[in-house]
Structures are given as C-alpha cells and as structure tokens.
Amino acid sequence: MKRTIIDLVYLLKIKYEMFFGNEKNLNNLYYYILGYIGAKIDEGVEEIIDKEFVYNFNGWLYKKYDDKFDHPVPWNIVYNTLFIDEEEKLNTFYSDFDDFIKENISE
Numbered sequence: 001m002k003r004t005i006i007d008l009v010y011l012l013k014i015k016y017e018m019f020f021g022n023e024k025n026l027n028n029l030y031y032y033i034l035g036y037i038g039a040k041i042d043e044g045v046e047e048i049i050d051k052e053f054v055y056n057f058n059g060w061l062y063k064k065y066d067d068k069f070d071h072p073v074p075w076n077i078v079y080n081t082l083f084i085d086e087e088e089k090l091n092t093f094y095s096d097f098d099d100f101i102k103e104n105i106s107e
Helices: 003-014 015-021 026-043 048-065 073-083 087-106
Strands: none
Touching: 003 015, 003 048, 003 087, 015 026, 015 073, 026 048, 026 073, 026 087, 048 073, 048 087, 073 087
C-alpha cells in the first residue's frame, strides 16, 4: 500500500503525542513532514499528491492569507506569524490542509 502526505498528516494529527510527546509545537510537525518528503524524494518514490502539496500548498496559503504576506513563505512561517498559541497553529494547519486537499486533489 502506497502512503502519501495525506496518510502521514492524518496519522500525525490523531497520534501527535506518540510522535512528539505532550509538547504542542508546529515546527516539530513542519520538520517531520519535510523529512518525510525529503526521504521520499531521495528514494524516488514521489507521489502526485505529495508533489501537489510540496509545490502548491505555500502558494495556496499565500492566496488564502493574501493581506498578510508580500510573497509566498513556508507554511510554518505563515502559522507562526498569524498565531501565538501552538494548538491554534496546529489546528489551523490541519483545517487548511483538509481544505487544500479537497480543492486540489481528486482521489
């Protein structure tokens, strides 16, 4: 069974403490996902869904929050700039990720 970024994000959402402990921190999630994507690229096992996320999620966020930034920035910077509370950062990322997938990925 092929795993995609969607599988990973949903797993990390429901099992966050198993991967990161009790500390809620968006940057932990961000760097974990970057490592996952980097490993898949190194192995040559890129999925269309993963590429869509890598190449288009930051631009999608830029459009969504267009009055906040002058240009696209990495998604962790978006949430770290807009929110103070780590739980709010994580919940907003999960919500935006769901919206992005619904709008951009047809499975």
